[in-house]
Amino acid sequence: MMPESCSMPVRATKRGDERTPLSGERDVLICGASFAGLAVARELAGSGADVLIVDRYEIGERQTSACGIPTEWLQRLGLLAAERQRFDTLVMHTPHGTARYQLPWTFSTFDYRELCQLLWRGCDATFETAKVNGRGSEGNGDGQIAVDTDRGTISAPLVVDALGWRRMLAGGDGYQPPDAPLSRGLEVHPGGESEDLAIWIDRKYVPAGYGWSFPARDELRIGIGSFDPRFHVKDTTVELTQDLGKEPNEYQGNWIPHKLRRATEGGVFFVGDSAGHCLPLSAEGIRTALYFGMALGRELRGVVEGRQSRADAETAYASFHDTHEWKFRWMLRVQKLIPRVPPRVLAPLIRLMARKRFVDWSFTHYLKIAPPEYAGSQWAAGSADDQNGPGQEQGDAEDPLGREGRLLQAEKA
Ligand SMILES: Cc1cc2nc3c(=O)[nH]c(=O)nc-3n(C[C@H](O)[C@H](O)[C@H](O)COP(=O)(O)OP(=O)(O)OC[C@H]3O[C@@H](n4cnc5c(N)ncnc54)[C@H](O)[C@@H]3O)c2cc1C
Numbered sequence: 001m002m003p004e005s006c007s008m009p010v011r012a013t014k015r016g017d018e019r020t021p022l023s024g025e026r027d028v029l030i031c032g033a034s035f036a037g038l039a040v041a042r043e044l045a046g047s048g049a050d051v052l053i054v055d056r057y058e059i060g061e062r063q064t065s066a067c068g069i070p071t072e073w074l075q076r077l078g079l080l081a082a083e084r085q086r087f088d089t090l091v092m093h094t095p096h097g098t099a100r101y102q103l104p105w106t107f108s109t110f111d112y113r114e115l116c117q118l119l120w121r122g123c124d125a126t127f128e129t130a131k132v133n134g135r136g137s138e139g140n141g142d143g144q145i146a147v148d149t150d151r152g153t154i155s156a157p158l159v160v161d162a163l164g165w166r167r168m169l170a171g172g173d174g175y176q177p178p179d180a181p182l183s184r185g186l187e188v189h190p191g192g193e194s195e196d197l198a199i200w201i202d203r204k205y206v207p208a209g210y211g212w213s214f215p216a217r218d219e220l221r222i223g224i225g226s227f228d229p230r231f232h233v234k235d236t237t238v239e240l241t242q243d244l245g246k247e248p249n250e251y252q253g254n255w256i257p258h259k260l261r262r263a264t265e266g267g268v269f270f271v272g273d274s275a276g277h278c279l280p281l282s283a284e285g286i287r288t289a290l291y292f293g294m295a296l297g298r299e300l301r302g303v304v305e306g307r308q309s310r311a312d313a314e315t316a317y318a319s320f321h322d323t324h325e326w327k328f329r330w331m332l333r334v335q336k337l338i339p340r341v342p343p344r345v346l347a348p349l350i351r352l353m354a355r356k357r358f359v360d361w362s363f364t365h366y367l368k369i370a371p372p373e374y375a376g377s378q379w380a381a382g383s384a385d386d387q388n389g390p391g392q393e394q395g396d397a398e399d400p401l402g403r404e405g406r407l408l409q410a411e412k413a
Contacts, residue, residue: 022128023152026052027304030125031132031147031169032162033059035289036272038119040160043297049304051125052156054149058129060116064164064254065286066187066214066221067115068197071106072372073287074115078122078379082115083108084216087197092354095202096347099354104363107197109216122379130154132168135266143310145267157310158300160269162293165257167274170265177255178229183209183283186233186253187223190246194220201338201346205236208339213244220246225283227258227335256283258335260328263321264314271296275321279369280332291370295320327369 028044030037033055044051067084074080086108090101120127128151136146136153144155147169161169165182177184193215200211209226222241224233233253241248257273258280264270271277277292278285299313299320308316341349353359 019129019151021152022054022130022149023154025144026050026154026156028052028125028158028160028300029054029145029147029154029156030160030162031055032160032164032272032274033057033120033127034064034116034162034164034272035119035286036274036277036293037160037162038116038123039290039293040162040271040297040300041123041125042119043294044301044304045122045124047301047304049301051123052154053123053125053127054130054132054154055127056129056131059120059127060113063112064252065112065185066212066223067110067112067216067286068107068214068221068284069110069286070367070372071108073290073375074108074110076372076375076377076380077119077290079110079115079118082110082118084111085109087195089197091196091198092350093198093200093202094347094350095204095343097351099351101354101359101363102356104360105367109214109221111216132163134168135268143267158269158303158313159267160271160296160300161274162270162272162289164273165255167261167270169268170262170270170274175261180229181257181259182229182255183225183227183258184229184231184233184253185223185225185256185283186237186251187212187221188237188241188246188248189219189221189250189252190241190248191218192220192246193218200240201350203343205240206233207231209233211236211240213240220244222246222248223253225256227280227339229255256285258283258332260321260325263318267310267314269296269300269314269317276328280328281335281338282331282366287372288370291374292321294375324369331369 027049028051030040030053033053037053041051041053071086074083086106088103088106090103092099092101130149130151133148136148138146143157145159146153146155147159161167198213205211206224206226208228211224214221222244224237224240226233238248256278257276260276263275271292272289273285277288279288296317299317302308303310303313
């Protein structure tokens with residue numbers, strides 16, 4: 001169930017006779033071709049494995065986010081060509097005043113289709129459009145996991161669920177809004193320009209949550225996110241848009257998990273929103289989907305290259321995921337606290353928090369939850385010259401840490 005009625009983009013996905021039967025066995029089956037799924041697939045490129053990635057839409061066809069990310073993640077992953085606009089300040093609006101935070105790192109908006117296509121260019125997997133229905137009936141105990149799709153049953157010993165919050169390949173646990181720990185988000189994309197990356201913490205728009213305007217060169221991505229899944233965000237998305245002098249169009253929305261879930265279950269690996277990897281409070285889930293997607297891809301690569309078993313990969317990936325649990329728990333605590341702060345206290349508090357030392361400290365720690373260094377610089381190298389935007393430093397020529405170092409660094413962070 002979508003949170004609000006949304007206008008649908010034109011589908012490029014194959015229909016009718018073009019949807020030929022699809023079945024058989026693969027080395028790796030990745031379900032979901034958005035941030036998390038593509039990040040896993042890219043880590044497997046060159047491994048020699050037969051990797052199939054399936055999605056109900058064509059790659060990049062259906063955007064479900066404002067597409068904002070710390071710039072360094074784009075740079076390190078060789079994705080700067082998809083960048084639309086870059087910001088070094090964040091404007092915080094409350095009913096009693098506005099504060100401008102000078103960020104210690106820059107944040108960018110990007111084009112979803114272009115970014116997905118760039119990620120896909122780095123993969124050597126096969127892609128098919130297919131709707132995943134769930135787990136198929138298991139075979140003869142040979143370690144193959146069967147996945148049922150609208151085009152047939154596909155099996156693989158390594159299966160990834162990167163399908164988003166529904167976590168289709170897990171045992172049904174009744175995890176449904178409005179009772180599950182899910183936020184809801186809705187946004188519109190009117191044309192227009194602005195220099196300000198802006199947030200509204202204002203109960204007139206949402207009792208617990210925030211509104212945003214993320215400019216992306218020639219459009220504004222304006223939306224409302226509610227931590228309370230029972231609060232309907234459509235009316236106030238329209239209100240905020242009109243308050244900014246724009247008319248709402250192109251509605252897009254989704255549920256956003258704000259709690260970690262198990263990293264593996266029944267032999268399947270979960271990543272991105274399906275594992276609850278979206279950060280509470282900020283609802284930032286793209287960089288974490290890429291980050292955990294890379295971590296998972298590296299473990300799966302170890303399996304297909306014969307360096308470890310699936311069980312080893314399950315243990316390693318689950319423990320990597322678990323080391324982040326306390327950070328997600330803290331973010332959730334703050335998410336629950338903010339709506340309780342009286343509005344009159346909020347404005348001076350937000351202004352106090354705009355002090356450079358506090359902003360540097362808090363935003364640096366926030367970035368370290370999924371640090372860009374984890375990506376290394378293998379993708380940035382070679383294309384750095386034309387990718388460096390104004391004031392952007394070039395990536396290192398080589399990865400100075402190596403895989404183990406990156407794992408260690410991420411765990412320490
Ligand atoms: C309005 C809104 C704005 C947001 N803005 C931001 C932002 O600016 N920055 C940020 O970091 N995060 C943002 N988020 C959160 C972010 O969108 C998610 O955390 C992120 O998309 C998770 O990536 P993912 O790859 O795990 O899942 P998704 O991006 O949800 O991808 C899941 C994929 O699985 C496919 N799929 C789903 N079900 C099936 C099925 N049954 N069969 C086949 N395929 C299927 C989908 O088509 C999709 O391609 C926003 C969320 C919302 C709702």
